[in-house]
Amino acid sequence: MKDWQKETVYQIYPRSFQDSNGDGIGDINGIISRLDYLQKLGIGLIWLTPMYRSPGNDNGYDIADYYQIDPVFGTMDDFEELLAEAHKRDIKIIMDMVLNHTSDKNHWFQEALKSKDNPYHDFYIWRDPVDGHEPNNWVSKFSGSAWKYVPSLNQYYLHLYDVTMPDLNWRNEKLRDKIFQMLKYWANKGIDGFRLDVINNISKDKNLPNDTFKTPLDDGRNFYTNGPHVHEYIHEMYEKIFGPNHFVTVGELSSTPISEAVKYTNPKRQELSMAFTFHHVKVDYTGGNKWTLGHYKLTDLTKILSDWQVKMNRQGGWNALFWNNHDQPRAISRFTDDGKYRDQSAKLLAMVEFGLQGTPYIYQGDEIAMKNAYFTDINQYQDHESINAYNELINRGVDKRLAIEILQQKSRENSRLPMQWNDSKYYGFTTGQPWLKPEHHDDYSVEKVLKMKNNVFNFYRALIFLRKNKVLLTDGAYRQLNPEDNCVYSYERYDDKGKILVMANFTNENQTRKLENGFDLLLGNYEGIKVSDGTVTLRPYESIMLKNK
Known part of the structure; x- marks a missing residue:
């Protein structure tokens, strides 16, 4: 751990x-x-x-x-x-x-704008117009086309986000x-991660194909989210920076x-x-x-x-x-x-x-x-x-x-x-x-x-303390109880030595649910809990964390 x-x-x-x-x-x-x-x-x-x-x-x-x-x-x-x-x-x-x-004010991009032959030009993703229009139909996360035309180069650059934020070309x-x-440089400063x-967007399909727009999610992301080389790029960062510096x-x-x-x-x-x-x-x-x-x-x-x-x-x-x-x-x-x-x-x-x-x-x-x-x-x-x-x-x-x-x-x-x-x-x-x-x-x-x-x-301090001191909360398996319950979310964390049970009432009304015997209260967001005859009544937005004896 x-x-x-x-x-x-x-x-x-x-x-x-x-x-x-x-x-x-x-x-x-x-x-x-x-x-x-x-x-x-x-x-x-x-x-x-x-x-x-x-x-x-x-x-x-x-x-x-x-x-x-x-x-x-x-x-x-x-x-x-x-x-x-x-x-x-x-x-x-x-x-x-x-x-x-990066920002379009970044030195790399300012150099990239100077000419197609500039060594920084290929640091970004550029394409020529297609029939006088954008290279494909991808949509920016900030709305509108994901492409910006630069007349001096007769090319478009890709920006999945704001128009002032051109995408980098990780293939380079x-x-x-x-x-x-x-x-x-930052690792040497002594940061921790x-x-x-x-x-997960750094690797794009090199063909940059049009998306289908069959759903609101078919906006281009099918060809750049979790792209073809993303895992190898991240593994390369791990080998060179994350691993040697024990980064989080x-x-x-x-x-x-x-x-x-x-x-x-x-x-x-x-x-x-x-x-x-x-x-x-x-x-x-x-x-x-x-x-x-x-x-x-x-x-x-x-x-x-x-x-x-x-x-x-x-x-x-x-x-x-x-x-x-x-x-x-x-x-x-x-x-x-x-x-x-x-x-x-x-x-x-x-x-x-x-x-x-x-x-x-x-x-x-x-x-x-x-x-x-x-x-x-x-x-x-x-x-x-x-x-x-x-x-x-x-x-x-x-x-x-x-x-x-x-x-x-x-x-x-x-x-x-x-x-x-x-x-x-x-x-x-x-x-x-x-x-x-x-x-x-x-x-x-x-x-x-x-x-x-x-x-x-x-309350947060108490939860942070429990996280550090209850192995079940880090290592225990998870099981949802009553998945069809549309008012109370109940789940347990468990191993072969014990269980921790969480119950949370997401409504503004009292909710009564069955409760196994043998549980003690670890933490609750009200004073006391109402338990009787094998049931617990959760007050509006009440949550409890219990541990079996």
């Missing part, structure tokens, strides 16, 4: 975590000032979203210089201090790395050498089936430590379409979670467990109740996550039950994906009020509000104007939550 399989990761979105200089943008010194808070929480690793030099068209995922810290976040000296201070507290640092694309060995050189952004690595693997996720994460293959997959957070995509006012059935959600638990466990893969991140709306607003039962809901989601097999991730604010932004006007959004989606909805004739309601539910801007430290105007995040302003003042903050009896923060 590796240490990172028992530890908990805390994701920091630096722009929104803590501002130290009053410019309204979170920074490295702000993170350093909160390390004691994170140590108190009990986390073992921090995942930092990108802080490299960037024009910021995709909040740092458009990297202009892989070797420089963006001045908005601080200096390289600041970063090295962060590393040292985190390590003093036995906290490892995982850096986010984007290897599928010289590009790969440049990337490995850069990864070694990488989170690899959209890493997690790959973002959207649209990836279990069989492929196992390949990425089975240690015998020497690729990645664990996998971020997203099937469970797409359960409310109506007909596979994100930008709808979606609803979900608990049985659909628990089937997805259970499939990944059983099949990854049996085949030697390893899950990264999460409800929230910088690209997802807040789960408390999406799957439970962020109003009357806010505390219970936050604890329920935490317990369900921490009871599963995998490495749990906390996204900043989960531990104080932060909820969605609920912006009411498109002008409050800065996220390009959300703005593009809104415009596309309006162009299709969707009512503006409904379009905003869809964004309130699905936009990733929901998770990017500044961290709420205290009850001041901007929550102690900044003394200036925050880069992203909240719509309403929320009365939850770290300062307030820590004063509450049986608070969410301490």
